[in-house]
Amino acid sequence: MGHRGPDRLVPTDVCFRCHDQLHSRRRAAAALYQAADGNHATVPSGGNPPLPRDCHGGKLEGIVDSEDLLSQVLVLTGPPGAGTDAAAELLARRMARAAVIDAELLHTMIAVGRRHPWEGDAGRVQAELGARNACALATNFVAAAYTPIVCELLTDETAALYRSLLAPARVTIVLLLPSFDAVRQRNASRTPPFAENVLRALYESQRQLSEFDHLLDNTNLTAAAVAERLSESLRQT
DSSP: OEEEOSSSEEEHHHHHHHHHHHHHHHHHHHHHHHHHHTOOOOOOTTSOOOOOGGGTTSOOTTOBOGGGOTTEEEEEEOSTTSOHHHHHHHHHTTBSSEEEEEHHHHHTTOOSSOOOTTSHHHHHHHHHHHHHHHHHHHHHHHHTTOEEEEEOOOOHHHHHHHHHHHTTSEEEEEEEOOOHHHHHHHHHTSSSOOOHHHHHHHHHHHHTOOOOSEEEOOTTOOHHHHHHHHHHHHHHO
């Protein structure tokens, strides 16, 4: 048995592997970010990143009401180690209806011929394809009354594409930009780590980004604190 795509049957075990890969990446991102920020809460081996303490047993004070966020899409961008995945997971748990879209995971679906966005014309074309795929998912979630939170390494070109393809939904782009020293420290725990020259180039590309709505220096912020700042930004949008 499996799940039917547009023109073929996708084996169930493949679907499960993709699902497991997604949650494994999110748990790893949350654990890495929390350790780097001094928040040593453990991540359960079989579950998602832990909720903030006051999330258990009831509605979190200051929760973002999804009724106020219909037709809104949040896009988080930042260099590797900025903590977009962990912040997105924690922010989603503050909402009544939310979905987290990992654009990097969509990119890894290209099994043969995959290129990084910075690898020439092929990389730029694939980056645009990834943005279009993420927008398609976000559009479906908005139509089903979920607030999408997209984690993506944006360029000014792909940021403009998000705004264009998701119109008339309100797109809020937030750049998480910790210090380069913090990014380097978190990269050291990555498997495999980015080469120093690649890491610096990606950091500079994000530092020079102009197509965003909010900038947050989260060098000394925990993932939970970042989620709180993001929820405040959404309420003010």
